[in-house]
Amino acid sequence: MISFALKILLSNRGKLITALTGVIFSLVLVNVQGGLYLGLIHKASLLVDHTDADIWVGKHLVENVDLANDIPVEWLNRIRGLEGVALADPYIVQPSIATLPDGGFETLMIIGIDPLSKIGAAWNVDEGGETYVYRPDSITIDRLDARKLGYAQIGDIVEISGHRAKITGFTDGVIGFMTTPYVFTNIDSARQYAQIREGYCSYFLIQAADGVNLNELSEEIRHLVPSANVYTAAQFRKISQDYWMHRTGIGISFGMATVLGLLVGLLMVAQSLYALALDHVNDFATLKAIGAENGQILQVVLVQSCTIAVVGTLIGMGIVWVAETYCSTPLAPIEIPMILRVAGIGLVATICLVASVLPFQRLRRIDPAIVLQG
Incomplete structure (x- = not known):
């Protein structure tokens, strides 16, 4: 047969x-x-996946990692005192506008990192190193986004929210869901570019000590800062992904x-x-x-x-x-x-x-x- x-x-x-x-x-x-x-x-959860943070602390009702609101940095002092916290650093994720040489405009997503922090830095940096973290007014963008900034090259100057920004490095393949260029810089420059008040940031990135139960530590942080939302990285990843899946x-x-x-x-x-x-x-x-x-x-x-x-x-x-x-x-x-x-x-x-x-x-x-x- x-x-x-x-x-x-x-x-x-x-x-x-x-x-x-x-x-x-x-x-x-x-x-x-x-x-x-x-x-x-x-x-949609690109930043969550690459920051090496175990817990994210953000403004109440935050629904997406790219859509954050300001929180006071002074809350960090309470969190750093917890026994299970190994690292706790401020992190900025806020939109801004760049003025291009031809007079045009481009929306950017400013990512601000504490120069002393060991979490939250840019990844896949293929040119220029990570000097943007230590030099004021220095930024790193993705190579694919260079055309959006007038085919910018290393050393070029762009204007972001009326402030000078020098391109000192490129990443490779760091493109978010909204395709808005991610711009990595140190946290002080990020406050200028995103027009955030001194003493405020978008998130706290928490790295737990070895062997600590993340859900229990998250609950302790909620008691200390009841006005904030506290998520493990896995929870925030899912929330960010669900936001775009349901909204779009x-x-x-x-x-x-x-x-x-x-x-x-x-x-x-x-x-x-x-x-x-x-x-x-x-x-x-x-x-x-x-x-x-x-x-x-x-x-x-x-x-x-x-x-x-x-x-x-x-x-x-x-x-x-x-x-x-x-x-x-x-x-x-x-x-x-x-x-x-x-x-x-x-x-x-x-x-x-x-x-x-x-x-x-x-x-x-x-x-x-x-x-x-x-």
């Missing part, structure tokens, strides 16, 4: 290619769409596109298998005439479906690898974890099995007597 199934499948290359296209299309869509979704959502409907749009793609793939595979069955009705009738049972007919259809699934999966996963390797960028990252790959393959296998139901229902009703007609 296996040989018979493969011969029928290979007898019509056009329908075989159509079915394979459906499988490949579905597999690539699920993985690439899912990878883009995960990549974009992870951008990005999950619904990606989900609907994926579902429609799966339906298209299902229809393509089902139509191809059904057309193959109709083209070989007499062959299946002959099998029944010589004693083949419905179980054997089902075996033929399943072998065809599984063959299409396996071949389509191999080709599709190759295309997925190419897309992830060569098409992923910091602006549109494609992150495909193993669980997504496995889920995609499982969905494609399910599609092929479901698609085999339609031709089997047609074949099981064939009357063997038709081989004697005509």
Whole structure:
């Protein structure tokens, strides 16, 4: 039966290619769409993921790491006195406006770091080092954002909120969800650029001592500063990601596109298998005439479906690898974890099995007597 199934499948290359296209299309869509979704959502918590802080303390009702309000630095004195706190430093995340040489404007996200802090610094710094932390009026931007500031180079001067800012370094791939350029500088310069009052900041970054329970330490901090929101890094990561997912409907749009793609793939595979069955009705009738049972007919259809699934999966996963390797960028990252790959393959296998139901229902009703007609 296996040989018979493969011969029928290979007898019509056009329908075989159509079915394979459906499988490949579905597999690539699920993985690439899912990878883009995960990549974009992870951008929403980029700062949380790269500061090495265990706990974030911010203004009451803060919903997103990029949308902060001022809190008084004096609260830090209470927090630093707690036994489980190893480090506690101020951190600024505030928007500002840069005036470009051509007279245009560009919105920036100012990131201010305490020069003495060991957490919160820029990452992936590929040119210029981290001297921006120690030099006043020095900034580091991402290389991809340089064009937004007039294709700025190391040593160029820009104006931010009426203050001088010298570009002393570049990062590589540090692009947030809103695509507003992240500008890293020391905390004093950040207050000038973001027009924050002296003695205020956006967050406190807390690093706990070894072995300390983060939830218990968070609760202690809440008692000390009841006017603030206190989150572990994992909690704040989820809050920041959920904010954009719910406010923008990005999950619904990606989900609907994926579902429609799966339906298209299902229809393509089902139509191809059904057309193959109709083209070989007499062959299946002959099998029944010589004693083949419905179980054997089902075996033929399943072998065809599984063959299409396996071949389509191999080709599709190759295309997925190419897309992830060569098409992923910091602006549109494609992150495909193993669980997504496995889920995609499982969905494609399910599609092929479901698609085999339609031709089997047609074949099981064939009357063997038709081989004697005509």
